[in-house]
Amino acid sequence: xxxxxxxxxxxxxxxxxxxxxxxxxxxxxxxxxxxxxxxxxxxxxxxxxxxxxxxxxxxxxxxxxxxxxxxxxxxxxxxxxxxxxxxxxxxxxxxxxxxxxxxxxxxxxxxxxxxxxxxxxxxxxxxxxxxxxxxxxxxxxxxxxxxxxxxxxxxxxxxxxxxxxxxxxxxxxxxxxxxxxxxxxxxxxxxxxxxxxxxxxxxxxxxxxxxxxxxxxxxxxxxxxxxxxxxxxxxxxxxxxxxxxxxxxxxxxxxxxxxxxxxxxxxx
DNA sequence: AACCACACCTGTTCGC
DNA sequence: TGCGAACAGGTGTGGT
Numbered sequence: 368x369x370x371x372x373x374x375x376x377x378x379x380x381x382x383x384x385x386x387x388x389x390x391x392x393x394x395x396x397x398x399x400x401x402x403x404x405x406x407x408x409x410x411x412x413x414x415x416x417x418x419x420x421x422x423x424x425x426x427x428x429x430x431x432x433x434x435x436x437x438x439x440x441x442x443x444x445x446x447x448x449x450x451x452x453x454x455x456x457x458x459x460x461x462x463x464x465x466x467x468x469x470x471x472x473x474x475x476x477x478x479x480x481x482x483x484x485x486x487x488x489x490x491x492x493x494x495x496x497x498x499x500x501x502x503x504x505x506x507x508x509x510x511x512x513x514x515x516x517x518x519x520x521x522x523x524x525x526x527x528x529x530x531x532x533x534x535x536x537x538x539x540x541x542x543x544x545x546x547x548x549x550x551x552x553x554x555x556x557x558x559x560x561x562x563x564x565x566x567x568x569x570x571x572x573x574x575x576x577x578x579x580x581x582x583x584x585x586x587x588x589x590x591x592x593x594x595x596x597x598x599x600x601x602x603x604x605x606x607x608x609x610x611x612x613x614x615x616x617x618x619x620x621x622x623x624x625x626x627x628x629x630x631x632x633x634x635x
Numbered sequence: 636a637a638c639c640a641c642a643c644c645t646g647t648t649c650g651c
Numbered sequence: 652t653g654c655g656a657a658c659a660g661g662t663g664t665g666g667t
Contacts, residue, residue, distance in 0.1 A: 640666085641665090648657085648658080650657095
């Protein structure tokens with residue numbers, strides 16, 4: 368509840384009596400649209416997950432002094448919020464190990480919460496405009512990978528899918544956006560959409576208990592990654608060992624041969 | 636206005 | 652064996 372004004376007590380107080388009428392997303396944000404026009408926003412951050420109660424998870428006894436939960440259901444060490452419904456449906460749990468994720472209540476936010484309005488549509492959104500996204504990226508004065516991670520031109524792309532998309536179109540992430548051709552812009556965004564499509568078909572990327580669907584199942588797209596996390600392993604295209612470079616306090620992975628660094632811009 | 640470094644987090648792995 | 656450092660990374664914020 369770090370971002371919810373009023374904190375946990377207020378969040379708990381405003382929810383009862385609402386009916387969820389739709390579930391929507393914008394980039395990596397999700398929200399429940401409520402019948403009176405309000406919304407319940409969620410972002411999974413790095414390690415957040417929604418779980419439908421009854422799905423397998425490591426169990427833990429109630430904390431000392433705490434009564435057993437009403438449902439006698441899963442007590443998970445990273446359980447942060449439990450939603451119960453009076454229509455008899457299963458509980459929904461919000462779990463988060465590293466707490467980069469969170470939830471908040473957004474009055475009037477059913478269509479699009481104002482705190483999310485700056486997030487662009489993602490490539491899988493039915494209303495995504497490739498033309499507009501390419502124009503927005505080329506308009507920026509930065510490097511292509513930074514533009515991909517910045518969610519205001521195109522959303523939904525994180526460190527993994529940025530590296531995979533750049534590898535597919537043979538571009539180094541340090542390429543300046545203002546010198547990117549429209550064709551290159553279209554190509555990298557199309558590649559990003561394809562990577563995300565393929566990853567979704569396999570249930571997501573990480574084979575790890577942190578990254579699961581509402582039923583607790585993990586994906587296995589990590590076996591298909593060409594560049595990300597593949598340092599010193601051969602590029603699937605040319606065999607050159609994949610390189611790892613520090614980038615914004617994290618890492619970038621690329622093929623030194625397929626994705627040569629751009630020449631440093633020369634002053635005149 | 637636009638861009639960028641940084642804080643926020645916890646659990647795991649690595650090096651000494 | 653033990654301990655601290657490094658690492659994983661999305662986003663809001665404050666500084667430039």
